[in-house]
Amino acid sequence: MSTDLKTASAKPLEKVIEHIENRYIKNIKSFFEEVTLLTRLILRFFKTAVKPPFEFAELIKQAYLIGYKSFPLVAITGFIMGLVLTIQSRPTLADFGAESWLPAMVAVSIIREIGPVITALIFAGKVGSGIGAELASMKVTEQIDAMEVSGMNPFKYLVVTRIAAATFMLPILVIAADAISLYGAYIGVNLKGDVSFHLFFLQVFGKLTFSDVFPAFIKTIFFGFAVGSIGCYKGYNASKGTEGVGEAANAAVVFASLAVFVLDMIAVQLTSLFDS
Amino acid sequence: METTIVEIEHLNKSFGNNHVLRDINLKIEKGENLVVFGKSGSGKSVLIKCLVDLIEPDEGKVVLFGKTMSDLNDDELNALRKKVGFLFQSAALYDSMTVRENLEFPLRDLKTKAKEEIEALVFEVLKSVGLEDAIDKMPSELSGGMRKRVGLARTLILKPELILYDEPTTGLDPITSKEISKLILDVQSKYHTASIIITHDVECARITSNRMIIIKDGICYAEGTFKELSESKDEWVRSFFK
Numbered sequence: 184m185s186t187d188l189k190t191a192s193a194k195p196l197e198k199v200i201e202h203i204e205n206r207y208i209k210n211i212k213s214f215f216e217e218v219t220l221l222t223r224l225i226l227r228f229f230k231t232a233v234k235p236p237f238e239f240a241e242l243i244k245q246a247y248l249i250g251y252k253s254f255p256l257v258a259i260t261g262f263i264m265g266l267v268l269t270i271q272s273r274p275t276l277a278d279f280g281a282e283s284w285l286p287a288m289v290a291v292s293i294i295r296e297i298g299p300v301i302t303a304l305i306f307a308g309k310v311g312s313g314i315g316a317e318l319a320s321m322k323v324t325e326q327i328d329a330m331e332v333s334g335m336n337p338f339k340y341l342v343v344t345r346i347a348a349a350t351f352m353l354p355i356l357v358i359a360a361d362a363i364s365l366y367g368a369y370i371g372v373n374l375k376g377d378v379s380f381h382l383f384f385l386q387v388f389g390k391l392t393f394s395d396v397f398p399a400f401i402k403t404i405f406f407g408f409a410v411g412s413i414g415c416y417k418g419y420n421a422s423k424g425t426e427g428v429g430e431a432a433n434a435a436v437v438f439a440s441l442a443v444f445v446l447d448m449i450a451v452q453l454t455s456l457f458d459s
Numbered sequence: 460m461e462t463t464i465v466e467i468e469h470l471n472k473s474f475g476n477n478h479v480l481r482d483i484n485l486k487i488e489k490g491e492n493l494v495v496f497g498k499s500g501s502g503k504s505v506l507i508k509c510l511v512d513l514i515e516p517d518e519g520k521v522v523l524f525g526k527t528m529s530d531l532n533d534d535e536l537n538a539l540r541k542k543v544g545f546l547f548q549s550a551a552l553y554d555s556m557t558v559r560e561n562l563e564f565p566l567r568d569l570k571t572k573a574k575e576e577i578e579a580l581v582f583e584v585l586k587s588v589g590l591e592d593a594i595d596k597m598p599s600e601l602s603g604g605m606r607k608r609v610g611l612a613r614t615l616i617l618k619p620e621l622i623l624y625d626e627p628t629t630g631l632d633p634i635t636s637k638e639i640s641k642l643i644l645d646v647q648s649k650y651h652t653a654s655i656i657i658t659h660d661v662e663c664a665r666i667t668s669n670r671m672i673i674i675k676d677g678i679c680y681a682e683g684t685f686k687e688l689s690e691s692k693d694e695w696v697r698s699f700f701k
């Protein structure tokens with residue numbers, strides 16, 4: 184009788200614990216497992232990357248595919264970004280009678296924050312998913328196995344080159360996007376009002392300082408590295424079957440975008456630490 | 460002189476509850492063609508993947524060319540793998556490369572070879588599988604049987620000392636199948652390679668085999684020459700040859 188009571192009261196509690204375990208603990212556990220595996224991939228990247236022979240030809244090819252092919256998309260977004268930001272900021276500044284600050288303010292927001300982050304997010308969407316899907320389909324169709332049995336190092340050939348290419352190319356894309364974005368801003372300023380190209384850039388570069396440009400550049404290197412390594416991680420460790428390919432591509436975008444935000448937050452904290 | 464190329468002892472492999480290989484013992488001598496029969500899902504592909512360490516065995520010992528696989532470091536393993544050719548059941552051609560690039564890929568480490576030499580080699584193996592015309596095509600433009608043959612050509616290009624064929628004639632018409640079987644035999648006599656040939660094709664087994672095994676329930680259920688097994692007293696064994 185008494186044992187019956189005990190089990191009866193233990194059951195709901197057990198259920199609750201089980202529920203918590205299934206719902207949260209497992210998620211937390213798998214999250215940390217993923218982070219561990221990703222860290223391992225990154226360590227392996229550094230270990231493999233410094234060991235000759237190097238895959239230069241493949242690196243150049245990937246830089247072309249990853250960087251050059253993303254340029255049109257990045258350029259268009261950059262232009263619209265600059266234009267829209269300018270148009271949207273004008274009324275607020277006008278309220279304060281500070282319209283002449285428009286170029287400088289827009290430039291600072293573009294260079295410090297919007298250029299790097301938006302470009303990195305687009306990069307995550309295009310390149311991260313591309314890498315994830317490509318490597319996953321190679322995994323699923325045994326192409327990676329085939330490289331391995333032919334005595335090649337597929338990690339070096341496929342993963343190292345892609346991560347390196349992403350790390351090199353994103354900063355370059357961001358610089359290009361920033362420039363195009365500033366041009367968009369120039370056009371935005373001139374929609375209402377008349378500022379010469381010369382004056383516009385005088386105002387922009389008069390306001391920009393080293394501490395605006397340099398940290399922004401450094402963080403894009405990390406963004407590129409994050410997108411490349413997460414794409415590779417998701418693709419290289421894809422589960423078998425065709426749905427593994429879609430899953431890898433999808434997860435690569437989600438996690439790479441998240442990583443961009445997290446890294447950006449860290450970067451902002453660090454820069455403000457040095458600024459003050 | 461060492462003549463045993465492959466030695467497998469008490470090989471064991473399971474995936475979760477699926478105990479695929481229970482206790483496989485096998486020896487292959489230089490220049491020998493071993494044909495492996497077995498029902499679909501009996502673990503034939505898993506067996507040859509264990510052999511080159513694509514799948515890590517749970518238990519047991521695999522010795523290739525006198526070296527125990529589990530003792531090797533990465534560089535030694537890669538060096539050893541260069542001596543082994545592996546034809547995947549799915550052909551596993553590199554999608555993003557043309558047929559020519561697919562064939563050149565295994566050679567890219569050999570910087571000693573001149574460009575013309577590689578070119579000639581590519582032509583030679585493509586000719587042996589009858590696909591010279593497809594050299595600049597992408598894998599997606601090839602039929603299933605053509606992919607298989609390109610896969611075979613890629614396997615042969617390194618002139619490996621041990622070749623593992625996973626269903627070399629599946630998906631091919633009888634005439635091409637026969638040609639491929641003869642090609643396997645040619646390669647064997649020309650380069651004195653040892654091979655494991657997984658197949659369901661009785662004709663291919665008859666042409667190529669020196670010895671055969673049949674896998675059932677994760678062990679070598681029967682072993683013998685083609686003639687011995689096809690005339691076996693065991694009804695189940697004989698049923699493979701119908």
Ligand SMILES: Nc1ncnc2c1ncn2[C@@H]1O[C@H](COP(=O)(O)OP(=O)(O)OP(=O)(O)O)[C@@H](O)[C@H]1O
Binds near residue numbers: 477479500502506
């Ligand atoms: N990577 C893997 N993960 C989990 N299970 C696997 C894996 N590879 C193979 N298996 C399982 O091992 C068993 C044997 O598979 P295998 O591919 O060796 O069969 P097979 O004899 O080659 O069959 P077929 O003639 O159809 O090619 C199957 O039950 C399969 O589900």
Ligand SMILES: [Mg+2]
Binds near residue numbers: 503504505548625
């Ligand atoms: Mg198989």
